[in-house]
Every structure is written in C-alpha cells, then in structure tokens.
Amino acid sequence: MDRSPLDADASDAALRRLPDWRGRLGALRTAFRAPSPAVALQLVAGVGALAEELDHHPSLDWRYDLVFCSWTTHSAGWRVTALDVAAAERTSRLAADLGARAEPSLPRSLELALDTADPDAVSGVWATALGYVRRAGDPDALHDPHDRGPSVWFQxxxxxxxxxxxxxxxVAAEAADDLVAAVAAAGAAVDASAxxxxxxxxxxxxxxxxxxxxRGRPDPTS
Incomplete structure (x- = not known):
C-alpha cells in the first residue's frame, strides 16, 4: 500500500470517511472507550495483530477502559499516508466489534514551546538533556524517539x-471552544486574535x- 504522504485535500477527504478519527500533528488520532478494562486489552491485542499483519505499527496507550491510538508513517517523515487511513478504518471495525466507542475529541497533544531568536544555539542542550532527536523536515522541533513525551518546539x-x-x-477543532471557555473560567486572560x-x-x-x-502552526508532518 502507498506510503507517500497525503496532501491536504486527500487528508481532508480521508477524514470525512473516518468519523472516529481526527488529524493532528502528523497523525490520525482517537481514543476508544471499552465496556471494561478486559475488553480494552482485547482491543490492544487486536490492534497489535493488525499492526503485525500490515507491518505498520501505531502508538497505543492503555488507560483502564480507554485505549488511545495514533497512526502515522515514520518512513514518510511522520506523516499520514493511505496505509494509515486503511489501518484506522480497520481499527475502528475492531473496536466496534468489541463494543468500544470512539471518543475522538478526548485526546490532547502536548508540545513544549520555547521562544528563541536562535534555535540552533539552544536546541542541543535540550536534545541532550531529554534524549530527544530531530526529525527530517522538522528542523525547529525535537521529538522523543520512543513517542512517549511531548515534543519541544522552538518558536x-x-x-x-x-x-x-x-x-x-x-485538540480536535470541535473541542477547542469549550476548552478555551473552561480555562478562561478558571482565571486565564484570553487572546483570541489568532x-x-x-x-x-x-x-x-x-x-x-x-x-x-x-489549523494551528504549519505542521511539517501533516
């Protein structure tokens, strides 16, 4: 199956066929809530078997009755490809067969951002301290090579x-307004100019x- 990155139009078309998923930071992402922790583990096992079949492996995170999943293609520069779309479709079918429901607005992706006039002057310190690496096509960011910690972006x-x-x-676009309102209610000043x-x-x-x-900062992995 084609492992070439999808362009913006192809990505939008794919997401219209994937109601369980959202595209964000170079991956297709969602969470599935299972009827029980045991069923959640069955879903993890099913996705693992699918990954072996496809020779294509997602990031999975099991938390009690929740399974967080993201598909991206490393060989394409951590971008979404047709292979990810097919894998997401099959993951949704596995989840539905087990009675797990998708909650695509639940996952949030965290980046640490540092304002600097010269990323090259400081990035080596943070790469070494964190054990992070650069990825091709994303020169102003560092990433956890094991895809566990948040990325570091030099603004x-x-x-x-x-x-x-x-x-x-x-966050998913449909979750942003409610989250902004909640954080503002907790005491934050709001600048919505962008x-x-x-x-x-x-x-x-x-x-x-x-x-x-x-629709945030230009993402070299989208």
Missing part, C-alpha cells in the same frame, strides 16, 4: 516573551498556554 521570534516557555495543547488556529491563554503570573486546532 523563532526576534522578540522572545519574558516567559519564554509556554505549552501548546492541540483563533481558530490557536488561542493564547495567560494565567495570573503571565505564563501562557495555547489551545491549538489542526
């Missing part, structure tokens, strides 16, 4: 903010978190 700017670190939380791509929320101490959607 190029000649005028770094006083609080240089901030968090980028990427919405719906991202909304900047600032706490009382000046620390920021950006709620991002698939």
């Amino acid at each position: 190029r700017t000649p005028t770094p903010a006083p609080s240089r670190w901030h968090l980028d939380v990427s 919405a719906p791509a991202f909304t900047v929320l600032t706490d009382a101490c000046g620390d920021r978190v950006c709620i991002c959607t698939p």
Whole structure:
C-alpha cells in the first residue's frame, strides 16, 4: 500500500470517511472507550495483530477502559499516508466489534514551546538533556524517539516573551471552544486574535498556554 504522504485535500477527504478519527500533528488520532478494562486489552491485542499483519505499527496507550491510538508513517517523515487511513478504518471495525466507542475529541497533544531568536544555539542542550532527536523536515522541533513525551518546539521570534516557555495543547477543532471557555473560567486572560488556529491563554503570573486546532502552526508532518 502507498506510503507517500497525503496532501491536504486527500487528508481532508480521508477524514470525512473516518468519523472516529481526527488529524493532528502528523497523525490520525482517537481514543476508544471499552465496556471494561478486559475488553480494552482485547482491543490492544487486536490492534497489535493488525499492526503485525500490515507491518505498520501505531502508538497505543492503555488507560483502564480507554485505549488511545495514533497512526502515522515514520518512513514518510511522520506523516499520514493511505496505509494509515486503511489501518484506522480497520481499527475502528475492531473496536466496534468489541463494543468500544470512539471518543475522538478526548485526546490532547502536548508540545513544549520555547521562544528563541536562535534555535540552533539552544536546541542541543535540550536534545541532550531529554534524549530527544530531530526529525527530517522538522528542523525547529525535537521529538522523543520512543513517542512517549511531548515534543519541544522552538518558536523563532526576534522578540522572545519574558516567559519564554509556554505549552501548546492541540485538540480536535470541535473541542477547542469549550476548552478555551473552561480555562478562561478558571482565571486565564484570553487572546483570541489568532483563533481558530490557536488561542493564547495567560494565567495570573503571565505564563501562557495555547489551545491549538489542526489549523494551528504549519505542521511539517501533516
């Protein structure tokens, strides 16, 4: 099956056929809620068997009755391909057969973002300290080679903010407004000038978190 990255139009068309999934940060992502932890483990085992059949392996995370799953093609630069679409379709069928329901708005993707005028001057420190690596086509970010921790993104700017670190939380587009409203109700100041791509929320101490959607910063892995 073709392992070439899908372009934006092909990705949009694929997602229209995949109601259980959302495209975000170079992967197809969702969560399935199983009737019980035992059934969740059956789903993990089923996806494992599917991965062996396809010679294509997702990231899976089992949490009690929830199974978080993301499909991406490493050989295509951590981008979505036709193989991922086919794998997602079959994963949904496995879940349905086990009585697990998709909750595609549940997963959130976390990135640590650092304002800097010169990523090359600082990235080596963070790569070494975290054991992270660069990926081809994504020069301003570092990634956990085991796909466990959040990525680190170096936001190029000649005028770094006083609080240089901030968090980028990427969510499904339909979940963003409710999340922004909840964080604002918890006491954050809101800057929605770049919405719906991202909304900047600032706490009382000046620390920021950006709620991002698939229309956020250009993603070299999409």
